[in-house]
Amino acid sequence: MFATAKAIQRRDPAAHSLLEVLLTYSGLHALSWHRLSHWLYxxxxxxxxxxxxxxxxxxxxxxxxxxxxxxxxxxxxHGAGVVIGETAIVGDNVTILHGVTLGSRHATKGRRHPKVGNNVLIGAYAQILGPITIHDNAKIGAGAVVLTNVAAGHTAVGVPAQPQPQRSTKIVQLAQN
Known part of the structure; x- marks a missing residue:
């Protein structure tokens, strides 16, 4: 958990110290508790x-x-309201903002929740539902409702979300000028 706290400190510009992350970040506390609950499970x-x-x-x-x-x-x-379902799989170096749901769409046996790859960013209040896959390096926009797979390196926005390839910052800045 110490490595996770250090990673959070590197990724969060609001983190003033490692001690602050260890003592006050509810996401880290929930993750620590989950490790125990998962072992018991x-x-x-x-x-x-x-x-x-x-x-x-x-x-x-x-x-x-x-x-x-x-x-x-x-x-x-800012983890308030985050829900991660029973059969969800979350990869390494994932960032999840508040209000996100990794939920199911059907009451069936087997995998019902999303699989999230590595290095994924999930925006606030995004709803990722069903046994879909969010591949590595994808981004999910705030408030998106994702019902289908999102390819590696793509961004999904909207309701329902429409995955698009990510554009570089330079292209976006040129398009805005």
Whole structure:
């Protein structure tokens, strides 16, 4: 968790110190609690895992099902209202802003939640629903409702989201001038 805290400090310009991140970042606290709940879930202590996750939700405002698989150095920034479902898979170096849902669309057995690749940015209040894949280096815009796969390096915006290739900053700046 120390490596995750250091990664958060590097990625968040508002972080003044590592101690501040360790003591005050609810996303880091929720992730720490999830590691315990997930271990309990893997040992088939489902009730204890669920109680642990429930307590974490009450304390942090972030709901991560104990069955969810979370990679390294997840940064949940201003995490209030984040929900990560049971069969969700989140890769490494992912940033999730407040109000995001990684949820399901159908009450079926098997994988029902999204798989999020590495180095993905998910904007505030985005809803990523169903057994879809958000591939590496993708970006999901704030408020997007994503119902289909998003290719590597693409950006998805809108309701429902329409994935588009990411444009470089230089091209965007030239287009605005």
């Amino acid at each position: 893997q040992q088939h202590f489902y009730l204890v895992a669920s109680l642990s996750a429930h307590l974490a939700k009450k304390v942090t405002g972030i709901e991560i099902h104990p069955g969810a698989q979370i990679g390294q150095q997840l940064f949940i920034d």
